[in-house]
Amino acid sequence: MTEGLLSVEDLTISFLSEAGPLRVVDGISFAIGREVVALVGESGSGKSMTGRAIMGLLPRQADIRARRLEFDGQDLTALSPSGWNRLRGAGIGLILQDPKYSLNPAHRIGRQVEEALLLHARFSAGERRDRALDMLDKVGLPDPKRVYSSYPAALSGGMGQRAMIAAMLINRPKLLIADEPTSALDRGLQDQILTLLRSLTEELGMGLLLISHDLQQVSRYADRVMVMRRGRIEEEMASADLANAKSAYTRALWAARPSAATYGTHLPVYGEER
Ligand SMILES: Nc1ncnc2c1ncn2[C@@H]1O[C@H](COP(=O)(O)OP(=O)(O)OP(=O)(O)O)[C@@H](O)[C@H]1O
Numbered sequence: 001m002t003e004g005l006l007s008v009e010d011l012t013i014s015f016l017s018e019a020g021p022l023r024v025v026d027g028i029s030f031a032i033g034r035e036v037v038a039l040v041g042e043s044g045s046g047k048s049m050t051g052r053a054i055m056g057l058l059p060r061q062a063d064i065r066a067r068r069l070e071f072d073g074q075d076l077t078a079l080s081p082s083g084w085n086r087l088r089g090a091g092i093g094l095i096l097q098d099p100k101y102s103l104n105p106a107h108r109i110g111r112q113v114e115e116a117l118l119l120h121a122r123f124s125a126g127e128r129r130d131r132a133l134d135m136l137d138k139v140g141l142p143d144p145k146r147v148y149s150s151y152p153a154a155l156s157g158g159m160g161q162r163a164m165i166a167a168m169l170i171n172r173p174k175l176l177i178a179d180e181p182t183s184a185l186d187r188g189l190q191d192q193i194l195t196l197l198r199s200l201t202e203e204l205g206m207g208l209l210l211i212s213h214d215l216q217q218v219s220r221y222a223d224r225v226m227v228m229r230r231g232r233i234e235e236e237m238a239s240a241d242l243a244n245a246k247s248a249y250t251r252a253l254w255a256a257r258p259s260a261a262t263y264g265t266h267l268p269v270y271g272e273e274r
Contacts, residue, residue, distance in 0.1 A: 005175050005207045006032040006054065009068035013049050015061055025049050026231035032175065036201055038210045038218040038239070040253070041228035047211045050228070051177045054209075055094050056084035072174055089116040093168035093176045095161075095197075098184040102164050103152040109136075110148035113167045135166040138203075140196055158189040165196065172204060179211040194221045215242075215253045227253065 013025035025046040030037075039047050052058050054071070056079065069076040072091060079087065088094070096102050103112055113132040117123055123131065129148070136144035139162040152160055161181065168176060178197060182190035194210075198221045201208040212218040219225050219239040226236045227250045235247040245251045 004031050004033050005072055006209075007068055007070045008054070009066060011050065011053060011066040011069065012064070013046070013053060013058065014063045015059075016063070021063070024231055025053070028228075028231070028233045030226055030233060030236065032207045032209060034174075034201075034205050034207050035223045036198055036208045036210060036221060038212060038215075038222035038225045039228055040212055040215045040218060040225055041234075042213060045228045046231040047213075047228055048179055051094070051179050051209065051211050054175075054177060055088060055092055057088075057094070085119075089119060089168075089173070090171045091173055091175070093171075093173040095164055095168055095176065095178040095181045097180045097182075098157075103160060103167075105152050107151075108148070109150050109152065109155070109163050112152075113148075113163065113170055116167065116171045131170060132166070135170050136163065138200070139163070139166045139169075140192075141166070157185050158192065161185065161189075161193055162196070165193075165200070169200065169204065173206065175207040175209065176201070177209045177211070180213070181210070190217070194218070197221070215250075216256070 008031070009029045010027050011025055012023060012027050014021040014023045028050065039050060041047050049058065053064055056076070058064055066077055110129065110132050113135060114128045117128050117131060133144045133148055136147050141147045141159060141162050147155070147159070147163065155163060181197065182193045185193065197208060210218050210222055215225065215227070219242055222239050224236065224238055225242065227234045227247065229249055235245060235250045237245065242254050245254055
């Protein structure tokens with residue numbers, strides 16, 4: 001890891017339930033530099049809530065506590081609502097699963113990619129257009145001018161997700177959080193988008209937090225993985241060391257990867273008696 005960007009210490013997120021407070025994130029600590037880190041775990045393990053906490057986007061009912069939540073030298077626990085607004089888009093970008101829900105169907109792509117420039121920087125209309133076209137090109141969209149003046153419905157799912165990534169990167173955030181960024185896409189496109197995110201992270205010198213339930217897939221693109229289970233980080237390691245994971249849970253997730261040897265057989269289910 002190089003220069004630290006994000007530092008999280010003892011982060012706890014709870015919701016009030018009839019049975020008392022329900023801790024969905026239970027005292028986790030981690031740091032991210034200019035690197036790709038995957039946060040992996042099964043559904044409900046607390047991955048999305050962790051990502052949202054870093055963006056100041058937790059549901060109102062959530063109770064968040066942290067000994068330290070610091071991004072780029074800034075204490076996030078003390079941030080005002082307008083401070084969060086400044087941070088989102090300019091400092092930290094968020095990419096969600098499905099561009100259908102992130103892109104506004106009523107506005108042309110160009111306007112949506114430029115939008116963050118209006119909020120965070122002062123550029124002329126011509127400069128905004130040039131920057132948007134440049135970014136549409138960078139995310140690998142063919143014919144950026146045509147895409148710029150298209151509506152989202154004219155784009156395929158993969159193109160929509162590339163446009164979404166362009167909109168998030170236009171302000172050159174230092175950290176990008178991608179929460180299941182490819183779940184809505186078919187397998188071939190998933191690998192293309194993950195390859196793109198990985199190479200943009202290196203090219204733009206960002207950090208990337210890649211949230212996913214699919215350990216074997218994201219570990220191919222991540223420098224490090226953090227395996228989350230029931231609100232805690234069960235294990236954290238370099239992707240290259242996954243074959244030697246200590247935790248039985250990580251080993252089970254890792255062993256669940258399909259390979260020529262397991263093709264056609266039942267994949268192991270963790271905790272299942274056999
Ligand atoms: N508004 C809420 N009120 C109460 N509990 C909530 C609320 N939002 C989320 N939760 C609970 O928080 C837990 C963690 O959710 P989170 O979305 O972080 O899981 P996840 O690991 O990202 O899983 P998934 O991949 O299914 O999104 C879940 O058990 C969920 O039911």
